[in-house]
Amino acid sequence: MSTNNKRIYLSPPHMGGNEQEYVRQAFESNFIAPLGPMVNGFEQDFSELTGFKHCAALSSGTAALHLALRIVGVEPGDVVIASSLTFIGSVSPVTFLGAEPVFIDSDYETWNMDPELLAEAVDHYISKGRKPKAVIPTDLYGQCADYDRILEILEPHEIPLIVDAAESVGALYKGRHAGKGALMASYSFNGNKIITSSGGGLLASDNDEMISRARWLSQQAKEPEPYYEHKEIGYNYRMSNVVAAVGRGQVEVIPDRVKRKREIFDYYEQELGHCPGISFMPEADYGECNRWLSVILVDKDEFGASPDEIRIALEEENIESRPVWKPMHNQPVFKNNTVFGGKVSEDLFARGLCLPSGTAMTTEDMERIVDLIKRCGK
Template sequence: MSASSNNRIYLSPPHMGGTEQDFVKQAFDSNFIAPLGPQVNGFEEDFSKLSGLAHCAALSSGTAALHLALRILDVQPNDVVLASSLTFIGSVSPVKFLGAEPCFIDADYKSWNMDPDLLAEAVDYYISIGKKPKAVIPTDLYGQCADYDRILEILEPHGIPLIVDAAESVGATYKGEHAGKRALMAAYSFNGNKIITTSGGGLLASDNEEYIDRARWLSQQAKEPLPYYEHNELGYNYRMSNVVAAIGRGQLEVIQDRVTRKREIFDYYKNELEGCAGISFMPEAEYGKCNRWLTVILIDEDTFGADPEQIRLRLEDENIESRPVWKPMHMQPLFKDCKSFGGKVSEDLFKRGLCLPCGTAMTQVDLDRAVEAIKKCGKL
């Protein structure tokens, strides 16, 4: 394939490892095609081994996992939940599902994750007005863990639970432990663009067996253990299917390879582009190992000679997909009436950031095409 090839380069497409079809065949051969079955059980056990979290419930999405986590904590209308502003809406929409009040915390430049100092300010504020937050949900942005220990130092004296949105950080580590391990509960995503995928799906994990048992029960319509259908409280149709879980089992076998390749791609972009005046990269916090789910650059328009949108459009002209950094939640019209602490950092990252294509099956030709297109946008 020549460097002039115009095949579509996607941002972060699925990449099969080779054994997924073997697990799917097992599901078909056993006729467990409907939700639940041996592959779901196996996927939960496999993920527990990877994450170090003792109990896992495989679900339909990461959003469903966060919704159930908040239900388990009995979040009620008008309760306050503190969350990262720089994130995908699925991280915070479950707060609204329950009629609660999200409050958004800005990022810091060190990690691009929730700023612990602003979190402390928010916690002190809400306690001072007699409205202790019901939970805190930091997002592990683009595969980098939030500073869990610093966050827990703020929350534990007040008994405020930590739920980690680890949707983007499967395979990442914090101080040698898997992403989400130090939380009361952690939510993961296996959507089609994630570092590993089940085509669509998620998972809630915890060391608290009672929480995960309740998550499973709520995810199956909260049906009472009777021969007929009886329901004393509201449940959901959130369980992962046996076939989808089978794909996930094959994907989990290659997670370390995927992290390695994502980091190699990040390093290649950095080596090729960091010498361009006006381009810098998302940092890696000293406390962990980012999975580099997405490679993200910051562009100084005046220095480089083009802004992120101009670069995105140039890449699109070359049939290469890229994407702006998440638009902060405090800037979203849906949340215009919600309180926030800080905001300038995430606004700046949104304004200057661009996510580059980094699928783990990218070839060297693909990478060179993307780098060349970006360089063409800069000053000569």
């Protein structure tokens, strides 16, 4: 590996300017533990951003999905349908509750859950007397799934839609914010996301009772007694006041971050789009992707190098890139689970590469990346 060049990370944090002021206020108030004015403020900020009436700030996006599934009554043996092309945190909460994840392949038009395969899966399980308890499509790399088409399939059967919007903060679906329209949506503020609170997540809904229950479960499900009494098992999932302070500063710069992410994607497409064998993740005509990560597909025969050969070449020059998510149905831990389709996500995994997409990258950084990729080709 070259040590002469500075490290370019895949998607590092990018502070907006006011995070330290919010953190200072949190310290001055002495609200350091979970809960406090910054948590309340962050929830309000996010409600205003997304259009959801109610939000619960939590410790992670995975925690948010876990609570959402618990709230809709997922139990051991139930079927929960999810995207296959996603991060495992989108799916592992299903297993926390003893339920069975069933995976749906992507389509090439959006790279998200294929609605036609979803319809097939829903009909299949209903015919067997196992109506799915929930459906969780992932908004892949900042692109919203086709919520309205999915709801057309689910609503006749009263199956809840829970959107995994961990990657799509700031993205739009038919003019509304990512996740809006679902019964509940989960968001992530992990260190590599478009905005970060260093860690953390959030569950949003227009249903006040559901978010109130999420808050209660996230604080160990303590009964309203002066002593500690518990009639249900809860979790330690609440966001801390200090973490929320960082998040408040980040929410302020979401429009700037989306704009810059899209500029980075456009630069890559302009510089690499003419190269034989290289194509880019498409943008669905129903929305605006936040381009959390810029993703290319590489045809080795046409370009002259495989995605992994490009990844290794970049790494040797101290530049981080990453394969596309390995489909869940190909993960050893889910080897016995059912998948509808599978070939599209397998192809995207085989040919895909996520390029550095940090919003603080300079033009010189991007020129360096593009030059190295071009040199990998024929």
